[in-house]
Amino acid sequence: EAGVAQSPRYKIIEKRQSVAFWCNPISGHATLYWYQQILGQGPKLLIQFQNNGVVDDSQLPKDRFSAERLKGVDSTLKIQPAKLEDSAVYLCASSPGGGWYEQYFGPGTRLTVT
C-alpha cells in the first residue's frame, strides 16, 4: 500500500514570497490533515478535511494560509506572503475517518523562510 506522498521535501524562500505544498493521501482515506511542526515542538493541526469539506480550520492563519482539497483526494496548502515564523515542517496525514483512527503521515516538507 502506497503511503502519503508530499512534495516538495524541502523549500527555501524569502519572506513575503509565496509557497505551495502538495499532498496525496492514502487511497480511500476520507480524512486529510495538514500540520505545522516547529523545531522542538509537537505537530499543530492547521486544517482537517473530511472528503472535500473543511471540518476544522480554527488554527489556520487565514490571512496568509489557504488550503483546498479538490475532489476529495489531493490537497494543497499555500502560504502567501510567508513570514520568518512560518519556518517549520509541514506534515500531511490521512486516516479512514476522524479521531477514532490512527493517522498516517507523509514525510513532510521542510520550509525555511529567510
Added chain:
Amino acid sequence: SQQGEEDPQALSIQEGENATMNCSYKTSINNLQWYRQNSGRGLVHLILIRSNEREKHSGRLRVTLDTSKKSSSLLITASRAADTASYFCATDEVISDYKLSFGAGTTVTVRA
C-alpha cells in the same frame, strides 16, 4: 494550545534497558495515541488506547491510561538503538470533534 504534556523531555538509556515516559492531559478524551518520530521514517503511529481501556500491549510496547488522573504512560521494554526517536502522545478530546492534539514529545536516546 497543546493538550498533552510529556515527561521527561529527554531520556538517555543503555541498550537493553526499559524506557518509560508519561503524558498528562487536561480535558476528557475519547482516546489517546502514541506516535514515534525519527529522521528516517517520519511520524509513525504506535498504539491507540480508548478511554474505556486501562492497558494495551503491542510487541515491546505497553501503554497504560488512567482517566481519573488524566495521564498515560508508554513503556518500551528491552530497548534497541532503533528505538532512538521522539515519542509524542496525542489526545482526541471529547469536545474537539475528533481532532488530535499533540504534546511536545519525549526525546529518547538509546546508547549502544
